[in-house]
Amino acid sequence: MSKIIEAENLTKIYKRGAEKIYALNNATFSINKGEIVSVTGPSGSGKTTLVNVLGCLDNPTSGSLKIEGRQIFSANANLSEAELTRIRRNIFGYVFQKFFLIPTLTVRENILLPSVFQPELKTDDKNLNRIMENLDIAKRKYHLPSQLSGGEMQRVAVARALINNPSVLIADEPTGNLDSKRSDEIKDLLVNLNKNHGITVVLVTHNPRLAQIGNSFIELNDGKLEGG
Amino acid sequence: MNIFQLAYKNLLRRKLRTCFTVAGITLSTWVLVTLLGFNKGYENSLNNDIDGMGFQIVLTAKGCPYEAATLMLKGGTGLRYMPQDIVQNVDNAKEVLQTTQMLMHAEFDPDKGENGGTAVYMGIDPLTYPLMKPYLKFKQGQWFDNDNSADEIVLGYEAAELEQREIGDLMLLPGSDREYKVVGILNRSGTQDDGMIFLPLKSVQETFDKRGLITMLGIQLTREADAAAFEEELYKLPDVQVVSMAQVKNTIMSLVSSAKVIVFAIAFIAFLIAMSGVLNTVLMSVFERFQEIGILKSMGALPKDIFKMILTETILLCAGGGLCGILLAYAFSGISEAAIRYFLPFAPAGNIIAIDVKIIILSFFIITLTGIIGGIYPAFKAANIRPLDSIRSDSV
Amino acid sequence: MKKFLMFIILSVLSLKLFAAVGCDLNDPDRDVKRFFPDSTGYKTEYASIAKSGGQELLKKVEARLQDNFQGLYETIDVPYTIYTVYKNKEILGYIHGINQKGRYGGLQVFLTYSPQGTIVNFYYQKLTSKKSKLLRSADFAKQFAGLVLEDFLTYDPKSAEGGSQKVSAIKNPVPEDSVDFNATLRAVKKNLILTDIFVFNKKEKTNDKKEAK
Numbered sequence: 001m002s003k004i005i006e007a008e009n010l011t012k013i014y015k016r017g018a019e020k021i022y023a024l025n026n027a028t029f030s031i032n033k034g035e036i037v038s039v040t041g042p043s044g045s046g047k048t049t050l051v052n053v054l055g056c057l058d059n060p061t062s063g064s065l066k067i068e069g070r071q072i073f074s075a076n077a078n079l080s081e082a083e084l085t086r087i088r089r090n091i092f093g094y095v096f097q098k099f100f101l102i103p104t105l106t107v108r109e110n111i112l113l114p115s116v117f118q119p120e121l122k123t124d125d126k127n128l129n130r131i132m133e134n135l136d137i138a139k140r141k142y143h144l145p146s147q148l149s150g151g152e153m154q155r156v157a158v159a160r161a162l163i164n165n166p167s168v169l170i171a172d173e174p175t176g177n178l179d180s181k182r183s184d185e186i187k188d189l190l191v192n193l194n195k196n197h198g199i200t201v202v203l204v205t206h207n208p209r210l211a212q213i214g215n216s217f218i219e220l221n222d223g224k225l226e227g228g
Numbered sequence: 229m230n231i232f233q234l235a236y237k238n239l240l241r242r243k244l245r246t247c248f249t250v251a252g253i254t255l256s257t258w259v260l261v262t263l264l265g266f267n268k269g270y271e272n273s274l275n276n277d278i279d280g281m282g283f284q285i286v287l288t289a290k291g292c293p294y295e296a297a298t299l300m301l302k303g304g305t306g307l308r309y310m311p312q313d314i315v316q317n318v319d320n321a322k323e324v325l326q327t328t329q330m331l332m333h334a335e336f337d338p339d340k341g342e343n344g345g346t347a348v349y350m351g352i353d354p355l356t357y358p359l360m361k362p363y364l365k366f367k368q369g370q371w372f373d374n375d376n377s378a379d380e381i382v383l384g385y386e387a388a389e390l391e392q393r394e395i396g397d398l399m400l401l402p403g404s405d406r407e408y409k410v411v412g413i414l415n416r417s418g419t420q421d422d423g424m425i426f427l428p429l430k431s432v433q434e435t436f437d438k439r440g441l442i443t444m445l446g447i448q449l450t451r452e453a454d455a456a457a458f459e460e461e462l463y464k465l466p467d468v469q470v471v472s473m474a475q476v477k478n479t480i481m482s483l484v485s486s487a488k489v490i491v492f493a494i495a496f497i498a499f500l501i502a503m504s505g506v507l508n509t510v511l512m513s514v515f516e517r518f519q520e521i522g523i524l525k526s527m528g529a530l531p532k533d534i535f536k537m538i539l540t541e542t543i544l545l546c547a548g549g550g551l552c553g554i555l556l557a558y559a560f561s562g563i564s565e566a567a568i569r570y571f572l573p574f575a576p577a578g579n580i581i582a583i584d585v586k587i588i589i590l591s592f593f594i595i596t597l598t599g600i601i602g603g604i605y606p607a608f609k610a611a612n613i614r615p616l617d618s619i620r621s622d623s624v
Numbered sequence: 625m626k627k628f629l630m631f632i633i634l635s636v637l638s639l640k641l642f643a644a645v646g647c648d649l650n651d652p653d654r655d656v657k658r659f660f661p662d663s664t665g666y667k668t669e670y671a672s673i674a675k676s677g678g679q680e681l682l683k684k685v686e687a688r689l690q691d692n693f694q695g696l697y698e699t700i701d702v703p704y705t706i707y708t709v710y711k712n713k714e715i716l717g718y719i720h721g722i723n724q725k726g727r728y729g730g731l732q733v734f735l736t737y738s739p740q741g742t743i744v745n746f747y748y749q750k751l752t753s754k755k756s757k758l759l760r761s762a763d764f765a766k767q768f769a770g771l772v773l774e775d776f777l778t779y780d781p782k783s784a785e786g787g788s789q790k791v792s793a794i795k796n797p798v799p800e801d802s803v804d805f806n807a808t809l810r811a812v813k814k815n816l817i818l819t820d821i822f823v824f825n826k827k828e829k830t831n832d833k834k835e836a837k
Binding site: 388389 | 650723727
C-alpha cells in the first residue's frame with residue numbers, strides 16, 4: 001500500500017513565557033492511502049496539533065513531513081503560504097468539532113463555499129447532488145443551517161469537506177457536539193467514505209466507539225507517540 | 229456562488245447593524261449630493277441671473293452715471309458721451325459675443341409735477357438690445373420695427389402705469405411736439421427697466437441733438453472669455469470707464485462663500501462619522517467571524533480572497549448607502565432648496581440645487597472611496613488571520 | 625462702492641412686487657402747506673374700491689360716474705391716497721388725487737376739499753400736453769373752486785355733456801382740442817365720487833354709529 005503521509009521526527013514547541021511546551025515530540029509515523037487512522041490520547045496530548053501539522057494548517061518546529069511523496073516541511077525548506085494553500089485545496093478536506101457553517105447561506109451554498117475561493121474547482125450539479133444524497137441531506141439543500149439538526153449540520157460540514165474531492169479527510173472530534181445516535185451516523189458515514197470512495201481518514205477523537213473504526217492508531221501522550 | 233454574493237449574504241447576518249451603517253452613509257451622501265448640487269446650482273443660477281442682465285461689461289464715458297437711479301440722484305445732470313465710432317472696434321475683439329449701443333438721456337420736463345422734473349429716456353438699438361435682454365417680456369405689443377429712427381416708444385411696466393399708456397397711445401417728449409406711438413409695454417422685470425422709457429437710438433439722438441453720441445456700450449462676453457484681462461484692454465481706450473458685472477457676482481459669491489465653508493465643514497464631519505461607522509461595523513464583523521475566516525482559509529481561501537471579501541462587504545455597504553443618499557437628495561431637493569432659500573441672504577432665481585449626472589457619479593465615487601478607506605484596515609486584519617489561530621481558539 | 629454693488633444686487637434679485645399704481649403727492653409736506661398754509665399736520669390714509677366694497681361698490685361708482693372703468697390702469701384695486709389736513713385737532717380739509725388717462729400721458733388731478741366736501745383747489749400734478757401751460761393756468765383751475773359733487777352728478781363723461789350750470793360754465797382753454805379737457809372733467813367727477821365714498825360717507829357712517837350708541 002502506498003504511503004500518503006510520511007512524518008519523521010515531527011516536533012512542535014509552543015513557548016509560554018520562558019517555558020517550552022512540546023505539543024509534538026519527535027513523532028515519526030506514516031499513513032497509508034485508504035486507511036482510517038484514529039488519533040487518540042488524553043486532553044492536551046497534542047492530537048489537534050498533530051492533525052493541524054499533517055493538514056498543513058500549522059508548521060512544525062522541526063522534523064520532516066511528506067505528503068503524497070512531496071516534501072512539505074523539512075530542515076532545509078518549508079513551502080510558502082500560497083503553496084500550502086494549494087496543497088490544502090487539492091489534498092485535504094477538514095471537519096471540525098464545530099460545524100462552522102455560514103448562517104445566511106443555504107445548505108447547498110455552504111457546501112459550495114470552497115469553490116468561491118478555488119476557481120479551478122469545477123462543481124457540477126451532478127457531483128453536488130451525489131454528495132448530498134450520499135450524506136442524506138439532499139432534501140435539505142435549500143434550508144438554512146438554523147433549520148437543521150446537529151447531525152445534519154455536521155453532515156453538511158462533511159459534504160463541504162468533500163466538494164474538492166480530497167484524498168485525505170481530517171476530522172477533528174467530528175462527533176464532539178453530537179449525541180450518540182448522531183455520532184453513530186457520522187461514524188458510519190466516515191466508514192462509508194473510506195470504503196466506497198477510498199478516502200484516507202485521519203480521525204481525532206476521545207470517543208472509543210468512534211476510534212474503533214480505525215484500521216491504524218496513533219496514541220499520543222505529552223506529544224509523544226505511544227504506539228503506531 | 230461568487231465572492232460578491234458571499235459578501236452580500238454576510239451583510240445580512242446582522243441586519244439591524246447593516247441598516248444603521250447604511251443609514252449613516254445615506255445621510256452623509258445626502259448631505260454631500262445636496263451640497264455639491266447647491267454649489268453648482270447656486271453658481272449656475274447666479275450666472276444665469278447675471279447673464280440675464282444681458283451684458284457683463286458696460287463701457288461708459290469717464291464719470292458718466294450708468295444707472296437711471298444714479299442719474300436721477302444727480303438731478304439728471306452729469307451725463308457724458310462717447311462718440312459712436314470709438315467703440316466700433318470693441319466689436320471685433322475675440323472675447324466679445326455681442327455689443328449694444330445705448331444713449332441715456334435725461335430731460336427736464338416742465339409738465340412733470342408742480343415745478344417740472346427730470347424724465348429719463350433710453351435710446352436703444354432695436355437690432356441688438358432685445359437680444360441682450362432676453363428676460364424682458366412684453367405685456368402688450370413688441371419691440372420697435374427694426375427702424376432706428378421710428379417715432380415709437382416701448383414702456384417699462386411702471387412707466388406705462390404712471391403714464392397710463394397702452395399700445396397705440398401717443399406720447400410727447402419734453403420740448404418737442406413730435407408724437408411718439410407706444411408700440412410695446414413690458415412685463416414687470418424687477419429691474420430698473422420697469423421705470424424706463426425706451427426709444428430707438430437714432431430717435432433719441434435726433435430729438436435731443438446728440439447725433440453720433442452714445443452714453444453706454446453694453447458688452448456681452450463669450451463664456452470662455454477672461455473678463456478681467458479684457459477689462460484691462462478696454463481701459464486702454466481713451467476716456468472710458470469700465471463697469472463690470474463680474475464685481476456684482478464676486479460680491480454675491482463672497483457673501484455665500486463663508487456659508488459654504490461652514491456647510492462643507494459639516495459635510496466633512498459627516499464623512500468622518502460615516503467612515504468611522506464603516507470601520508467600526510466591518511471591524512466588529514471581522515472579529516465576530518474570526519474562526520469562520522480561519523475555516524475559509526483552511527478551505528483554500530488565500531489572504532487576497534479574504535481581503536477581497538471584506539472589502540466587497542464594505543463597498544456594498546457604501547454603494548447601498550450612497551445610492552439611497554443620492555435618491556433622497558434627488559427626491560428632497562425641493563425641500564432642501566426651500567430651506568436654503570430661507571436661510572440665505574440672496575437666492576437667485578432658478579434651481580439653486582442642481583443635481584446632475586456628474587455630481588451623482590462624483591458623490592458615489594467619493595462615498596465608495598471613503599468606504600474603501602474605512603474598510604482597508606479590517607480587510608487587512610481579516611486577511612492576516614491564520615487558519616490555525618481560529619481553530620486553536622476553540623480546541624487544543 | 626459696496627453700497628452701490630448692494631444696490632445692483634438688490635435690483636437684480638429683488639422680489640417682484642405687484643400692485644396697481646396709485647396717486648400720491650410728490651412732496652406731501654410742501655404740497656399740504658401750499659394748499660393749507662394754516663395747517664399744522666396731516667394724516668395719510670389709503671383706500672381702494674376693492675377693500676371698501678368690492679365689485680358691488682365698483683358698480684355703484686360706475687353708475688354715478690355714468691361711465692365704466694377703462695383700460696389696464698383704472699381698476700378696482702388701485703390704491704387711492706387721502707390726506708386729511710389738520711390745524712391742531714381741527715380738520716382744515718382734504719386732499720385727494722386720481723390718475724386719468726390723457727391724450728399724451730397720464731393726468732394726475734388733485735382736488736383739495738373743505739371739511740364739507742366743497743372743492744377749494746384744483747391742481748394737475750402731472751400733465752403732458754402741447755398746451756399744458758393753458759391747462760395749468762390759474763384761471764383754468766379757479767373755475768373748479770366752489771363746486772360740489774351735486775354739480776357733477778348729471779355730467780356724462782361719455783358725451784361730455786350735462787352737469788350743473790357751474791359745470792357747463794367751465795371753459796376749455798384749448799377749444800381746438802377737447803381730449804384733455806374732457807378727461808379732466810371726468811377726473812374731477814371721479815375724484816368727487818371717490819372722496820365722497822372714502823371720506824364723507826365714511827364720516828357720516830361713523831357719526832351714525834356714534835349717534836346709535
